[in-house]
Amino acid sequence: MxxxxxxxxxxxxxxxxxxxxxxxxxxxxxxxxxxxxMRLECERCEIKQYHTMVLTAFDDNEQYNIIKAGNADGNTxxxxxxxxxxxxV
Numbered sequence: 001m002x003x004x005x006x007x008x009x010x011x012x013x014x015x016x017x018x019x020x021x022x023x024x025x026x027x028x029x030x031x032x033x034x035x036x037x038m039r040l041e042c043e044r045c046e047i048k049q050y051h052t053m054v055l056t057a058f059d060d061n062e063q064y065n066i067i068k069a070g071n072a073d074g075n076t077x078x079x080x081x082x083x084x085x086x087x088x089v
Contacts, residue, residue, distance in 0.1 A: 002046055003038075003040075005029075005032070005033070005038060005040075006040070006045070006046045006047050009025070009026075009029040009046075009047035009050075010046060010047060010050045012025040012028075012029070013025060013026070013047065013050050013051055013054045014054075016054060018058070019055060019058040019059075019062075022051060022054045022055060022058065023055075026047065026048070026051045029047050033045075
């Protein structure tokens with residue numbers, strides 16, 4: 001069962017506009033948990049599980065933007081290989 005504290009922590013993860021903000025919010029949640037005596041098991045903490053998903057989404061989005069930027073210039077891997085081969089010949 002999700003506690004009110006975990007629900008609030010997940011809400012802050014949802015509101016994170018960057019990877020750094022998600023990490024900052026997660027650290028705050030961990031500090032509050034430890035200092036208030038909640039002592040949720042980290043492996044079972046829903047905030048931690050959700051935080052992992054949020055970071056994965058930011059990483060995936062970053063990789064997508066890198067690939068998209070490369071393709072926008074017309075520099076696909078196949079074109080690069082063709083250019084290299086034509087330069088050799």
